[in-house]
Structures are given as C-alpha cells and as structure tokens.
Amino acid sequence: MTTLTLSTITLVVPDYDAGIEFYRDRIGFELVEDTDLGNGKRWVVVAPDCGGHLLLAKAMGAEQRAAIGNQTGGRVAFFLETDSFTETYDRFARAGVKFLEQPREEPYGKVVVFSDPFGNRWDLIEPKAAE
Incomplete structure (x- = not known):
C-alpha cells in the first residue's frame, strides 16, 4: 500500500x-x-521541530486579503502538540504570543x-499519555 504524508499547508499572511x-522568532x-x-513573490516555508510545514503565502488581491486570519471561519485551524505544556506556554507568553483563554x-x-x-x-496541546 502506498504511504501518503500531508507535508505542507498554505497559510495566507x-x-x-x-x-x-x-513563526520563527516568537514561537520557534x-x-x-x-x-x-520574482515579481514580489517568495517561497517561504517554516516548520516546527515535530514535523509538518507551513507555506507562508503573501495575500494577493482583495479575496486573499479578506481570508487572512479567517481561513477556517473562526475555528481553530492548527493543533500544535508539545511534550512540556508549561515550558512551551511560558516561552510563548514571554515572546508575546496572544492567548485567547486560560x-x-x-x-x-x-x-x-x-x-x-x-x-x-491554534491549539497548544500536551496530550495525555496513553494508558
């Protein structure tokens, strides 16, 4: 059976x-x-150390600009897992990341x-260990 991997997701910025x-300087x-x-376009890819890639695509035109920040209709779009919630939360807070809840x-x-x-x-999650 063929293996498929979701490797890159576009995020309009x-x-x-x-x-x-x-993505690089604040959340690491x-x-x-x-x-x-050329022509003002760049291929910009960032990635967490846990895998997966985000292609940061500069919005071109009114339709794409209107989608910035609302690509999922106001729902959480991304789920970032950590093995140390407190350490990651504290690091993000020191970097000025905006938390929407406690x-x-x-x-x-x-x-x-x-x-x-x-x-x-985004959800920052430390999953419970499997029992």
Missing part, C-alpha cells in the same frame, strides 16, 4: 517577513526555505488556544 517574525519554528520567485485540562490533555498576529487560531 499579509507579509512574508511578518510571518517569519512570528525553523525557517526551512525563503526563496525569491490553559485548561480536557480529557485528551492540557490545552490553550492562542492566535497568531493575523487572527489564525
């Missing part, structure tokens, strides 16, 4: 450098690639919703 500043993703494609315990683990500067919602 207002500006490449603002996306890099948040690696800048995997930043290639100039951390909470759920049946599946510790979780808090945060937002990137563009309005995209």
Whole structure:
C-alpha cells in the first residue's frame, strides 16, 4: 500500500517577513526555505521541530486579503502538540504570543488556544499519555 504524508499547508499572511517574525522568532519554528520567485513573490516555508510545514503565502488581491486570519471561519485551524505544556506556554507568553483563554485540562490533555498576529487560531496541546 502506498504511504501518503500531508507535508505542507498554505497559510495566507499579509507579509512574508511578518510571518517569519512570528513563526520563527516568537514561537520557534525553523525557517526551512525563503526563496525569491520574482515579481514580489517568495517561497517561504517554516516548520516546527515535530514535523509538518507551513507555506507562508503573501495575500494577493482583495479575496486573499479578506481570508487572512479567517481561513477556517473562526475555528481553530492548527493543533500544535508539545511534550512540556508549561515550558512551551511560558516561552510563548514571554515572546508575546496572544492567548485567547486560560490553559485548561480536557480529557485528551492540557490545552490553550492562542492566535497568531493575523487572527489564525491554534491549539497548544500536551496530550495525555496513553494508558
């Protein structure tokens, strides 16, 4: 059977450098690639150390600009898992990440919703250990 991997997801942002500043400099993703494609376009990929990639795509035109921060209709768009909730939460807080609620315990683990500067919602989760 063939193996499929979801490797990259596009995230529309207002500006490449603002996306890099948040994802690399504030929450610690690696800048995997930043290639100039000409005509003001770049191929900008960031990734957490746990796998998966985000392609930061600069919004072009009114329709794409209107989608910034609302690509999932106001729902949490992304789920970032950590093996140390308190350490990650504290690091994000020191970096000025905007939390939309207080951390909470759920049946599946510790979780808090945060937002990137563009309005995209993320869950930071430390899953409960399997029993």
